[in-house]
Amino acid sequence: MRRSPSKVVAASALIASAAMVAVALPATAATGSASAPAPGAAVEAAPRAGALQVQLSPAERAALLADAQADRAVTAKALGLGGKEALLPRSVTKDADGSVHTRYERTFAGLPVLGGDLVVHTAANGSARGVTKNAKATITVASTSAAKSAESAKSFALGRARAEGAKAPKAESVRKVVWAGSGKPTLAWETVVDGVQHDGTPSELHVITDATTGAKLFEYQGVHTGTGTSQYSGTVNIGTSLSGSTYQLNDPSRGGNRTYNLNGGSSGTGTLFTDADDVWGNGLPSNAQTAGVDAHYGAQLTWDYYKNVHSRNGIRNDGVAAYSRVHYGNAYVNAFWDDDCFCMTYGDGENNAKPLTSIDVGAHEMTHGVTSHTANLTYSGESGGLNEATSDIFAAAVEFWANNANDPGDYLVGEKIDIFGNGKPLRYMDQPSKDGRSKDAWYSGIGGIDVHYSSGPANHWFYLASEGSGAKVVNGVSYNSPTSDGLPVTAIGRDAAAKIWYRALTTYMTSSTNYAGARTATLQAAADLYGLYSTTYVNAANAWAGINVGPRVVLGVTVTNPGPRTTLVNAATSLQIQAFSTNPGPLTYTATGLPAGLTINASTGLISGTPTTLGTSNVTVTAKDSTNATGTTSFTWNVVSVITVFENTTDVAIPDAGAAAFSPINVTGLSGNAPSTLKVDVDIVHTWRGDLVIDLQAPDGTLYRLKNSDSLDSADNVNATYTVNASSEVANGTWKLKVQDVFSADTGYINSWKLTF
Template sequence: MSAWIVGAALVTATVPAGVANAGSGPSAQSSTLSVQPLAGALAAPLSAGEQSALLSAAEAGAARTAAALQLDARETLKPRSVLKDADGTVHTRYDRTFAGLPVLGGDLVVHTAPDGSIKGVDKAARGPVAVASTTPAKSAEAVKSFSIGRAEAAGAKEAKADSVRSVVWAAGGTPVLAWETVVGGFQPDGTPNELHVITDATTGAKLFERQAIEAGTGTGQFNGEVTIGTTKSGSGWTMTDAARGNHTTSDLNGGTSGTGALFTDADDVWGNGKQSDRQTAGVDAAFGAQATWDYYKNVHGRTGIKGDGVGATSRVHYGNGYVNAFWDDSCFCMTYGDGAGNNNPLTSLDVAAHEMTHGVTSATAGLEYSDESGGLNEATSDIMSAAVEFYVNSPADPGDYLVGEKINVRGDGKPLRYMDKPSKDGLSANSWYPGLGSLNVHYSSGPANHWFYLASEGSGAKVVNGVSYDSPTADNVPVTPIGRDAAANIWYRALTTYMTSTTDYAGARTATLKAAADLYGMNSTTYLNTANAWAGVAVGSRITPGVTVVNPGTRYTVVNKAASLQIQASSTNPGALSYAATGLPAGLSINASTGLISGTPTKLGTRSVTIKVTDKTGAGSTAAFTLNVVTKITTFENTDDVQIPDVRPAAYSDITVSGLSGNAPKTLKVGVDIKHTYRGDLAIDLVAPDGTTYRLKDEDVMDPAHDVITTYTVNASGRVANGTWRLKVQDLDVGYRGYIDSWKLTF
């Protein structure tokens, strides 16, 4: 074979059958649906100098931005990355500190209009991040020992505390002073260990932990006869891709640290397609890296993992019999094992795209690798891996919605994961449910993977590239696809522009709908079907063309006292809405233009009220609810069961109070009935309509009893009685489960 030498050469490398060409443009395998995004929302190409200038401007204006966002005077914003749309909108992602301490879960994205005004902000922590004291009660040495114990309990080898620092932990709800310990060594399968353990600096209790080395498995098949970027060096060549940020590929030769030996060759013809030639694995790794680079650059306008034009490093032949591959931010490198018996390197295209996308996620949203955000992190890598496969269009590995379909780790010849119906792997969830975050992140990724398939191809039976799929929906209602390209565009923009480190499934739906509105228009067909694909995995409701009316539920009001109720409605069509009501009690009426029900009811009784809302096109919708006119209201109750997720994500149950005058009493009674197998894990709060939080119960790891069935008394006299009150329950440790059975407020 010959090589064509022009500067950094494109070389021909021999591997088993099939031909592929990364960077050949939009995939010939792309979905038949093709919806063009709005030009103004596309990424503006930024040179390294332009990106640096934007970051410098953000740094210089950080104090003004913090003031505009009304942050605490002790908080400081530190710009981490910046994106710019073609219409001039700038999206700046910030980390923040409090009194000089890093705030974990405090990241935010500020969206700035071309005139410099703030259009909006997306925050990982919705409330203030202040803590009462920055002086820890527990010592660094004490938490080091605890954290090493956590790693050893998980089977870590040579566990040691590489670092410990004082932080503010804001990702779990109420911010607390904490220690973050990073434990090194190796995981049980030989993967490097980088376990981050967050402990309460006052009590020493574990708040959170995550594994920073994000590992997974791939197909391990070769890519056929491909071209890779190499560079002339002296009389030979090195596997350095100068066209892609000087990405290098090296041979670890069984080692588990360092960069290894950069692959070199005398004639610029690499590998022989067989395991016996160590270069073969390097060819596949280099090809996977360049294909991933080309996809992100040519489709999304992103140059390199961090978007800064800098290439990463690929390391092959890691360890001995290592059946895995992983991305590591600390070395900015992708690492591949040789598989069982060192006979099957995991250097396939989908492995590269999956693992290197972990680097993209880290450089953008930074989704925490645990709970629901961890599932979204894994799903992001699966989603973009599928997009890369379809983009490359390789006969050796056609695009599909299967994950690890050829690696055969289990020995049964089946894929690791299925995007059309995730439960087919026996472990993943098809749809969202309370407590999903307690699953391993590779399995809690299921609903997001399922969303991507439904959005790309729709529900029901079909064949794509010779693979048969049959995708169900959670509500048994069909989903109309938006097309694979649109689904990938929406996910990428949501990840890079709107998601934060703590984004959960509800937040992912919100982020993708914002992205769909940006790219394809608010209430466009693409926007509506983006939402309907989420409804297909039990995240949010469907949006149907026309008018939607929010049912206000059962309401109470007091006879002969002024009352008001705002009806909420929207339409996918432009123009004003018209409101009408039948069945209202005497003395109440509805404003036809605003939907406000107001007046003074004059007669006791229970009425069935029907609201009808019509838009300018004549489309309309109705909602029926019960309105009780009573002499006095004292007790409000919610008897709906609400599952409590295991570890960190809060469960909420709402009670809407109406018909009262003035503020709540000093002796507001909060009766709770919570079924749980270890009540010491629970922290319980009452949240007033204005957002004020009253702590009812703290976590107490020494209380192993079951259930919380009691009544708390709260001085809520400073808060208005009417409005939506929330019971917030968090399970702060792993292993025990429960639910909110019922709760009530007595005024």
């Protein structure tokens, strides 16, 4: 199969093969918010109507995408993108309250940016609310000229395919791209290698190599495999059509859902199933139509589920159905989704006796298509595990929703197809480790295992959120779900869990979302649908804690510590205390230990007045909400007779990946030691500030670390105030700001810095 080099292909298999940053936009941008509702948002028992997506007609969708295309230059400018960057509108959804969420891909100097996807959020009135970015880094490369040739990239990629066990690999395409999926954006080659995996599954390996060094940056499998059959659902009604005197497995009421017979082949579309009397199959695998009925029925159920529950009109949300192919190969024990053919493909299992066409397998494969046309979670690392889990989650949701007595809903994956010949399912959602390979909870190395097993924690989250922890029986199946922290999780219900995951997938997740990002996305979705700190929100968060992702949510009042304060005696001053409660209603503020002359406003938390007495006070602020829950914070407040500032405004160049740069300040005229709250204000101009390590050097040579390097912090410049306990240092003498660039490729200078005693 030839793949177009102009698009990223997504496909998926159910069985393992051997082989939000949310940022504020300028008010001029037509975007919407990825930030949570304000603290104290109303708690609702049912989904909030404004956050529910509505079905768009093809004309409405086309109009919104046309508007996005026409305004893409303005949007790019509002997002602060560089002059060489361009946006390409990819898809759009709309909420009941009129909010619009538009997904974009990016280019740099005309080159595709892999990992540069983002979602722009627009309020109903067109005002800017926010953007969810996949890549935090500024997209730029020094040159678009590649030191390594396309042929060398092909050769390397072919070697990788052979190492993965691919048979007859062939490099179908290679294109120059900018890789922004992780770390610093890099000029790269993306090579797509076709072939056949060891088990007969088509292989479509994407290999990303550095165009300067030739080193591998990333790789992922483009064909995602799965399982399913309708030999298992009994007598069912399926959508067909009459063509002349012959019936076809062609359902015009569901976007043209068609099912084809490959008859043991492994390429092409196959032959559309036809029948003289519109009575299909006999429930036995020996009848070729039986597997066709199962696949057709599973696709029909999945279409109806997404449309009726999530207002999604087909995989691409455009009213056009994918198609199904059954009887792939000979005794092929797998199934897969392929975005290139926009189709699901099913093998017939061991001895061609158990086709992989059950309800959950069909829903699993179709959901890979939905993921491909929404967040497009990269099929590798943690995002790959989330991709697989998304298909398992909606496979379970569809199976429960179908309410078929022959295949009742459960939290088992592939239980009907009996892959292992012992009656056991492929995967367990209540305790994924029961399959011997999947993981129950997140850990730092989980991105390094097969995506079918790294999916375990997200599957476990869905079970915990749906049913809660502990032992229970659902539809006759016994479950016993533990938590990683040993604490119980209270269920929010399966429908709520599925709606939260769907909104997170379609509105807030991006291609490289990891487990931490999935928690953020789902909690944002829970806030949208049910209210921030609602019971549903809290229990969804606690389900994440139950798989070792993020903390438990404790209801109550939080007061932000403002840090040490230093102000002048007899000079008016003010400080706004920041606090919020997980409960609705106003807060009441009190304070003890304030310097003489200062008071706190009980309603607003504003401390103001004129301090009249020199000295240091230990201040404690308490905030109480309408339920009498309280939160406190303590800090010091130093009232002085004079505040002395010393500053150096001379520019000092910072060598690229070289020796440290020093900028001195000579402090004179002070007595005694420096304060415990010495303030250091730093203004550094430098691209990719994560390259920088910054220290304050005292006159005796002692170093006080202000900032560590961070290879993922791609923002420009450092404009920050640091507080240092320098009370052991003599105040007078030469203090120095030490700045070292520890990585190559980015440059800058110390613009200015100052010390406040």
